[in-house]
Each structure stands twice: as C-alpha cells, then as structure tokens.
Amino acid sequence: MAALSSASESGEHGVVRHPPERRLLLLGGPRAGKTSTANTILGDEVFEPGTETTHSNVGQTEIYGKRVTVVDTPPWTIPSGGGEPENDRNNTDENDNNAAADDPPQQQPPPPQSLDSEGPCMGAILCPPGPHALLLVVSVSQPFTEVQKRAAEDQLAALGGGTWRYSMVLFTGVDTLPTGTFIEEHISNMGEALQWLVERCGSRYHAFDNASKETGGEDSTQVPELMEKVEELITDNQGWYFEVNELILLEEEQARKALEEERLRMEEHVRQREQMIGGPPRELRVLLLGWKGVGKSSVGNSMLGSRAFEAGQETELCLRRQALVSGRRVTIVDTPGWDWFSVRRTPKRVRHETQRGAALLRPGPHMLLLVLPVVSSLTARKRRTLQAHLEALFGERSCLHTMVLFSCGDWLGHTPIEEHIQRGGRELHRLLAYCGNYYHVMDSKVPGGKDGSGGSGGIRQVSELLDKIEEMIRENVENGDEAFLPVQDEWLAEESSQSSDNTEPEDDCRGCQLQ
Structure with missing residues (x-):
C-alpha cells in the first residue's frame, strides 16, 4: 500500500514553498524512449540518449514558473514466457479509477528484485516526497503485447497500491506513424493489451515526437500540453502526490546495501589477490x-x-x-x-x-x-x-x-x-x-x-x-x-x-x- 500525501507542499505555519514543484517519474520497457523523453521535457541533453539506463537519474528545469523534476529509470524487466495474466487480473472493473486507488484490493507483495537490478522504488526516492505523475513510456514502433502488459503490472505493483490513479501513458516515436494516423487510431489498432493499459490509466495519455529538432523550441506545444495534463491529473487527485510505502522503501534500501556489500567484498577479494601475486x-x-x-x-x-x-x-x-x-x-x-x-x-x-x-x-x-x-x-x-x-x-x-x-x-x-x-x-x-x-x-x-x-x-x-x-x-x-x-x-x-x-x-x- 502506498501513502497518499497532499501536494500543496506547505511548509511550517502554512507558508507555501516557491516556486511550486512538479515531479515526474518515467517508467517503461527497453528501448521505449524514456531518456529521450526526459531530455525533451527538460529542454536539453541532460541525460545521454542511445545507451541503456542502468541507474535512476534526476534532472530539473523550470516550465512556466514551476520547477519540474524528471527522474529517468532503468527499463523494467520483461517476464519470460508469453502466457496471459490470470483472467481476474484482466477483467478488473476500472470504470472508477479513483475509487479503486483509494481502496486497493489486498494482494501478495511482489517478488523481490534481484540484487543487481534497480527497481522503480529508487526512482521514486529520488524525487521526494513523491512523484505527482508516473509516466508510462510506450514506443509506438514496438508492439505492446500481453507480456509487456504483465511487465507494466509488475512494475507498478513493486511501488505498492494506488499507483494507477497517478499514471499516464506517454507514447514516443509518433513521427514513425503513417501520415495522417492519429494516436487514437494507433491505440485502437494495437489490440487489447494496449487498450487495457490506457484504460487502466484512466484514459490519460500523451504523444511525443522526440526525434524532431523543434521539440525543445519555443514554438513546441507538446511539453506545455503534457504539463497541462499533469496539472489535470493533480487536480483529479485533489492535489495529492504518490508516496512509496516506508516498508517498501526499507526493503529497497536493504537490497541495495546487500548489493553494495557484495560489490565491496568482490573488490577486496581482487585487491588481496593482486597484492598476493603482484603485477598486471x-x-x-x-x-x-x-x-x-x-x-x-x-x-x-x-x-x-x-x-x-x-x-x-x-x-x-x-x-x-x-x-x-x-x-x-x-x-x-x-x-x-x-x-x-x-x-x-x-x-x-x-x-x-x-x-x-x-x-x-x-x-x-x-x-x-x-x-x-x-x-x-x-x-x-x-x-x-x-x-x-x-x-x-x-x-x-x-x-x-x-x-x-x-x-x-x-x-x-x-x-x-x-x-x-x-x-x-x-x-x-x-x-x-x-x-x-x-x-x-x-x-x-x-x-x-x-x-x-x-x-x-x-x-x-x-x-x-x-x-x-x-x-x-x-x-x-x-x-x-x-x-x-x-x-x-x-x-x-x-x-x-x-x-x-x-x-x-x-x-x-x-x-x-x-x-
């Protein structure tokens, strides 16, 4: 379960901090275009595109008087096998997303991350006290299958309950769509898995063209339009942001400490061996x-x-x-x-x-x-x-x-x-x-x-x-x-x-x- 906290961001004695902040957490599978999307939002090459992200990274900018924090995360793991999720997970009634998020069903905790992988919790930690929007980045040039759908479920389940009410699908690579094809038509043609994802996010979605050189210019509208949709999302959530449960954060920190201890142990092992044998x-x-x-x-x-x-x-x-x-x-x-x-x-x-x-x-x-x-x-x-x-x-x-x-x-x-x-x-x-x-x-x-x-x-x-x-x-x-x-x-x-x-x-x- 995740705690829900007010986004009014008031300090002591009710004094509002300035400038107001909006925190965006980017999640997605391999080659989805998260890093390019983060650079587009930030208006600069803050992160290195073209290479696989291995650890969460943070960038900040100011858009229309608001400080915007963007967290790029490693790609989520695609489950092995192509089996469909259970029917009770497929057919959940999501007509009232807010109600479902306020009273999420009891569920078993997700399996622990392997020690050499970084889960989405670390990305959430890097934008304290929590992200206002979880942007699920999906490339239109790749099919969104049942396996991809299961990966998205697992990723958000790792953060705890109540995540879907803060989620929005962000499509990348729309420049690769056939001329005259709108993103709505793409969603309709791609099948039930993608339609499920959009509906699970309360039919909230946005489209990006990260390849265009105009994306960061003053005439570009795609970033301002995205921020408008983020503001609508915050309004729908009554000004609250998503905060990861403290127990999940503790488990994440313990896993990272175990990985760090293992890395130090291996380095010490190599160092002692080199001292023993000497030379290259x-x-x-x-x-x-x-x-x-x-x-x-x-x-x-x-x-x-x-x-x-x-x-x-x-x-x-x-x-x-x-x-x-x-x-x-x-x-x-x-x-x-x-x-x-x-x-x-x-x-x-x-x-x-x-x-x-x-x-x-x-x-x-x-x-x-x-x-x-x-x-x-x-x-x-x-x-x-x-x-x-x-x-x-x-x-x-x-x-x-x-x-x-x-x-x-x-x-x-x-x-x-x-x-x-x-x-x-x-x-x-x-x-x-x-x-x-x-x-x-x-x-x-x-x-x-x-x-x-x-x-x-x-x-x-x-x-x-x-x-x-x-x-x-x-x-x-x-x-x-x-x-x-x-x-x-x-x-x-x-x-x-x-x-x-x-x-x-x-x-x-x-x-x-x-x-």
Whole structure:
C-alpha cells in the first residue's frame, strides 16, 4: 500500500514553498524512449540518449514558473514466457479509477528484485516526497503485447497500491506513424493489451515526437500540453502526490546495501589477490571439452560474462574468445562435442578440431575443463570414453590439467554438490579421482544478460572457479609439473590445414606470468 500525501507542499505555519514543484517519474520497457523523453521535457541533453539506463537519474528545469523534476529509470524487466495474466487480473472493473486507488484490493507483495537490478522504488526516492505523475513510456514502433502488459503490472505493483490513479501513458516515436494516423487510431489498432493499459490509466495519455529538432523550441506545444495534463491529473487527485510505502522503501534500501556489500567484498577479494601475486592481471587459458550438448558454450558465456559463444546449437568449429574477468585475462576456446560411446565413433574431423582448439591457446591451455551436466548419469563406458578422449588427444599427462565442471547447477536446487557427488556412484568418484578431485559447479547462465539471470551469484561462481584453476596450477608447479599443457607439433600441423574464419586474432602470450 502506498501513502497518499497532499501536494500543496506547505511548509511550517502554512507558508507555501516557491516556486511550486512538479515531479515526474518515467517508467517503461527497453528501448521505449524514456531518456529521450526526459531530455525533451527538460529542454536539453541532460541525460545521454542511445545507451541503456542502468541507474535512476534526476534532472530539473523550470516550465512556466514551476520547477519540474524528471527522474529517468532503468527499463523494467520483461517476464519470460508469453502466457496471459490470470483472467481476474484482466477483467478488473476500472470504470472508477479513483475509487479503486483509494481502496486497493489486498494482494501478495511482489517478488523481490534481484540484487543487481534497480527497481522503480529508487526512482521514486529520488524525487521526494513523491512523484505527482508516473509516466508510462510506450514506443509506438514496438508492439505492446500481453507480456509487456504483465511487465507494466509488475512494475507498478513493486511501488505498492494506488499507483494507477497517478499514471499516464506517454507514447514516443509518433513521427514513425503513417501520415495522417492519429494516436487514437494507433491505440485502437494495437489490440487489447494496449487498450487495457490506457484504460487502466484512466484514459490519460500523451504523444511525443522526440526525434524532431523543434521539440525543445519555443514554438513546441507538446511539453506545455503534457504539463497541462499533469496539472489535470493533480487536480483529479485533489492535489495529492504518490508516496512509496516506508516498508517498501526499507526493503529497497536493504537490497541495495546487500548489493553494495557484495560489490565491496568482490573488490577486496581482487585487491588481496593482486597484492598476493603482484603485477598486471594474469592470463588463464581454458579449453572446454565434453560430449555433445553438455552445455560447453553456456559455460563459456557464464565465465566471460557475455554471449561470446552461440549456445543452443551444435559447435562445429573451435571458437576463441577473451575477456577481463575478476582481475584476470581469461581466454576460452569452445570445441565440438565428442561421442559418448567411444573415441573411434568421434569423427576424425572433430578430434583434429579439438586439438586445434588447444593450439589456439599457445603456448598451451592452463586448464582442460571437462563439462559434465549434473543431470547426467555416468556409466563405466562413459567414464572410460571420457578418459580415452583426453589421453588420445592430449596425452597421458592431460589429467594433471583437467578439472570436472558440473554444468546446469541450478537443477540441484538447495542440494550441495558434494551430496550430488556422493549419490553419483562409483564411476563419478573414479572420474574425479582421475582429475585430482578438482571439480566445480556452475549455473549455465549469463551474468548481466538481458534475461537478468546470473547476477552477483553468477559472478561469485566464476570467481571461485578461477581461484580453483589457479590453485590447481600452483599445485602442479609445486610438484614439478608444468603450469600448462604444452602445444604439440602435431596439433599445429592440423591447425594450419583446418584454420577457421571464426577465430579471432591471437594475443601474444609471452608475457603471461603463469607460463
């Protein structure tokens, strides 16, 4: 529930503050045009357009003697899946918006925001004591679907009850409409989801052309007309503004503090590691290996923190990608999948391509990551086939540089990986012993992706994996073994005859401290 407060803005002893203020909170999905809209209202390039907003920003100007505060916010998250909301949410009678807002129905609180995302509450905090209008920015160049509708519901639900009576739809990109098409016709043609949104906002809407160079000029009428509609909205609400419930603000602040503590912890971890090893960031060279369809490409994406590899389809040729991760330069090569039955059934082309992948990591890979999904059962034949592939392609000492990487770790739920290993049986134990009992588990998701998956938990998983790789390297060196698996001449011969345009130019690894 949200508290409703008077917008008369009186100070002590009833003295009105001057100049009067109007506070606008912009909400909307990706590429809706919120930042350009904010600049249009402010009459200047206050915010940087063309880049995705990651944190709420505030700008102020004066329009017709009123101080106008505009808050630009990050895009709201689009829910996965295209299922329609429940019928009781679709068919709510909204003929009397004010009455519905004054006595909002009891509802369960919305699910908490992930720690690496910023919800709409922070935007409301930045225009105290609360916004007079919530402008829901919708681009006319994008379809407004049921999924978009659900996202709008979730966004306003995160602010608490009573939000819709302060909401107005602000259409952007009206210059892209066919000549002679009015915004009312667009609303009529776009279907029930958009019509629902407009009706939910009490049929309040406005249209902007942010592309026009005249938008900020003296002859422009779209900003003054918007402010007139805002004044009508304030009048309809009896001069009240929207104020976020203190409990919601407290939860938002706690989430932000948790995120800040996690960020500081990671920075301290990197700082301590740099003090320990000294010098510039080191390089770790990793080769991803395993059967077909075990999630090697997804693991590579998770490690690099981006969609560097094309997950979801069979890898035909080795692909080399690189990024700076947790203070290290990480170079990863994704390889084609093996046959699970025997080495002989793995095509010769795939075997040569796998060796060529190792050659792309000159002077040699520090780690062979053997990817094994947690949902796979390991039989004696599968275990022997994995070991046979490693020894046939990279030699008997390849086990000294091999770690088992359990993918799809999210399938474990709250089950520890150690418990999963205990249940895995004798063959899994023998495979881990073959690899020196070095293993790690990872959710095969991309941190920072648009899908919002991964986050601080994914970063922690990757950082812990890189720590384990360095620990394994140090152990090899202390035992008199090499820090990496040296590239063999026969691998280079195959590389010259089967080079691929999909590989990137190689960096000079001679300065790598782990050599």
